[in-house]
Amino acid sequence: MRRIAILGCGFVADLYMRSLAAMDGIEVALVYDHDAPRLDRFCAHWSLPSSGSLIEFLGSVPPGAVVLNLTNPSAHYELNRACLEAGHHVYSEKPLALEVSEAKELHALAAQRGLLLASAPCSVLGEAAQTLGHAIRTGTAGTPRAIYAELDDGFVPQAAYDKWLSETGAPWPADDEFRVGCTLEHAGYYLAWLISWFGSVRTVVAASAETIPDKTGSGPMAPDLSVATLFFENGPVTRLTCSTVAPHDHSIKVIGDKGVLRCNASWDNAAKVTYARRLTVRRRLMEHPFPSRVRLGNRTTHPKVKRWGAAAMNFMLGPAEMFDALEKDRPCRLSADFALHMTEVTLAMQKAGETSGAQAMTTRCDAMEPMPWAM
Structure with a gap:
């Protein structure tokens, strides 16, 4: 089973969950958000397990899982770094960081630890x-x-x-x-x-x-x-x-x-x-x-997601690509x-x-x- 861990359960997190419903073989291992009431509502709605703290979350992510960093952009650098330092592959909502120097630090850290680091959008x-x-x-x-x-x-x-x-x-x-x-x-x-x-x-x-x-x-x-x-x-x-x-x-x-x-x-x-x-x-x-x-002909492409609001995008194509690259030991397209x-x-x-x-x-x-x- 391919497992993801969700960090941040604000507005965009529901779009990821709707996309997840269209994908086979991926499950959510755990979720954390510093807003406890928000975390409770999200996990209750989607029937997901939650973590009580960031430390607990980072220590409980299963080996080989991908952390989806869906937090506010101002927190991306700090939390992407924390996840990489804890030994986890990271898929970050855009932007990767708010400064180029910070993004370069994350890039170097991922390479040093032998971890995948990818960024949305995956459209x-x-x-x-x-x-x-x-x-x-x-x-x-x-x-x-x-x-x-x-x-x-x-x-x-x-x-x-x-x-x-x-x-x-x-x-x-x-x-x-x-x-x-x-x-x-x-x-x-x-x-x-x-x-x-x-x-x-x-x-x-x-x-x-x-x-x-x-x-x-x-x-x-x-x-x-x-x-x-x-x-x-x-x-x-x-x-x-x-x-x-x-x-x-x-x-x-x-x-x-x-x-x-x-x-x-x-x-x-x-x-x-x-x-x-x-x-x-x-x-x-x-x-x-x-x-x-x-057209591409009659080729089978990927699972589609119905329109919700302004978008009709499968937000899980990126994490799925990361898992495929890990399992086949090949370079990830979202490198x-x-x-x-x-x-x-x-x-x-x-x-x-x-x-x-x-x-x-x-x-x-x-x-x-x-x-x-x-x-």
């Missing part, structure tokens, strides 16, 4: 991302020349987020989300896809700003808008935008020599991937107005190199401000091996 292992990656590799649209990716979530400060509750009643953590910022929270959804296809980003040229003042919560707020141009070592120039300001748009467009590949929903594992070939009609250059659907590099690129976008200019990345990772059903 890169999903059908939509893998289908688009397959279309790129096989030249459906020709050589990719540029990519435009958007992760805009609408004017969130005016949304009814006080009514956003998880299945077990955990509120959407608005204060924390605004302090951490949409870039750290969401850029990884497309960065993971991009890095998996093309490998390392060489240079980030970005700008970020807080455009909506007086949000709910205390303390300094993170930028609510970032725009980055990414220069890959072996890939096309890419523009990536994150905001909680602009109208909702989660599209990605791969512009090739022959036409445009597109996906409109990064948070849906089963989202359509389309191809619009380029043509000339009466001297006018255009993409075909009726794009064709790109520590991958997690570290994605963290550095994300932080470069988040902290760009107005005058940072071109930022050279100090970390590297290889492109990801496609899933067997997307080869």
